[in-house]
Amino acid sequence: MTDVSLRDVASRAGVSFQTVGKVLNGKGTVSTETRERILEAASELGYVPNALARSLVTQSTSTIGIIASDLSDYILARFVVGAEREARGREHGVLIGSLNEKGSDAGRYLRVLLERRVDGILSAAPQLENDVRIGEMLRGSVPTVSLHHVPGGGVPVVGSDHVRTGFLATRHLLELGHRRIATVRGDEDRRVTFSRLKGYRRALEEAGVAFDPDLVEAGGWEPEGGYGATMRLLERAPDITAIFSQNDTMALGVLSALYDRGMSVPDDCAVVGCDDIPLAAHTIPPLTTVHVPFYDTGETAARLLIDMIDGREKEPAPRTLLPVHLVRRVSCGGGPEK
Amino acid sequence: MTDVSLRDVASRAGVSFQTVGKVLNGKGTVSTETRERILEAASELGYVPNALARSLVTQSTSTIGIIASDLSDYILARFVVGAEREARGREHGVLIGSLNEKGSDAGRYLRVLLERRVDGILSAAPQLENDVRIGEMLRGSVPTVSLHHVPGGGVPVVGSDHVRTGFLATRHLLELGHRRIATVRGDEDRRVTFSRLKGYRRALEEAGVAFDPDLVEAGGWEPEGGYGATMRLLERAPDITAIFSQNDTMALGVLSALYDRGMSVPDDCAVVGCDDIPLAAHTIPPLTTVHVPFYDTGETAARLLIDMIDGREKEPAPRTLLPVHLVRRVSCGGGPEK
DNA sequence: AGGTGGAAGGCGAAGGTTCGCCAAAAGAAA
């Protein structure tokens, strides 16, 4: 790994290093003869341009930083993959950091990104949505796009329509004739919980079904929580005929609980999830759910961010919501497709 | 984002920029008085050191590059999270790229990493395990550690003991008294498939059960494949009493197939998976599986890589295998714990 | 008084690029 520089190539080709630069970047005018001599020298020496030096002078690293929650969460990983692909397609590198659960290392990590002079930042860490300090930092640094709310605003958000997600799931159950529809919700400190709940209530209202707070139970996002919430619901309101789980992961627990209670899905109780993670298609029975376009969201966010960096996008929309749609499978009955 | 440099801080504090450098890096000797003046000026101006310029002179970026498969795969994501956490704990940044399925963009991406002068590379893309050209590139550049085989060798590999994985799963079934044990295997072009198959055969052999090629069926890693493979197995060998699925994802399909055939798990057929992905604990019934420490593997790989970069590790072991262990749940019967 | 030594801080170079500008040579027009 003896680094070979423009100078080395130049001395081998018998020209100045600036001329080599011209050839390699296809700028300026150089005779075909010298050009070939230089190209040959470069390939013989195995020249690899030094992006560091370039960035230093151009004041741009062609790198975006992603601040992410735990990447082993499928949903987050999809965001990131979408964003990374888009960024790479646009000749941008991706510097990534996976935060701890509390997000308490976000400040330090953000600083690392700024030291490395990333051209922009993509925030994909919902645990930061109430963090005022981080919001402040994000607003005041490089161009930023977020996949979640940023306290204080000023940072464009790209996401999906969570209200509609809750609405579609609930309306589907209503259309199938259910009237006692329970919901297993996520954490109270997350906005998405309220949005999906709002969609649930809106659908009930439209159908003229009264909202019953007894039918809402916290499930904490994970299967265990879904299991426990279902058991409590069944205890409290044995007359429910359907459950809307505010994500597919909890729905796994919901299904387990119903199974353990000897209830058949969808006959004794219909279940609808949301997110449409891959194994939703492989639960027993396959889960009807609302598809949320995580990959596209990441892609869109990266596109917007890079447009902002390029200066192509001067007035980014403060919110971009991608559409969601219902995916009918078996857990609600009513046939796989309308 | 008007960048403020050492010079700016210096002129505000009335000293030379080199002195500011000394203070900020805690090197040299500077009087307490000037030090404070400098610190104050730096914080007033919001000085953020420029890692680019530093790297240029120190010839080290404190950055590792990760070449990864699709990050939305849980297993890969765990590797990456482990590696990233370890790297960050050791003050290293992570530049990541998620390859396409074929890995055909690996060459280009590798070049990007080299241009950015990463200090080392972590390869986590099994689709490259037969790619001779990439093997060549990896061997001849910066320090590298791989999570999969690299053609031509010369790159230390960190992984888990796949043979033992297959062995433990199969032995468990044998111990429970099964004799007709089928296995749903992964893709033929992947080494892990052969290793797990080898473990399966070894366990059979130790127990004095003859290997029957009819009991091996390809499942292509995904639930659909596991479903199809199970159906074919049931057709061909209706006397099987247990199935070892070479990953948990396919096991989902195995469970669905058995369910659709009206067979009860574990009474009519026991199922054991491997990998221990989170939802293995939440299938119906909960899946007995072999735990594979993906996070630790990533962590270990990053640790080794950074030790190599530091020069702390001169003769890395060509192979480091982390231990795996059986996790008993319900899908094999025999009680949750021994 | 002469000498020694340490603290404080400045200086110059280097690291590998990009970019604007200038000089020399070559070709075209007069």
Added chain:
DNA sequence: TTTCTTTTGGCGAACCTTCGCCTTCCACCT
């Protein structure tokens, strides 16, 4: 032949650090 234009390629500066070395100043010792 002279002059003008174009092509070709060199030059210097800038980007922001780190690092080794040097100077200055002051205190202390003999």
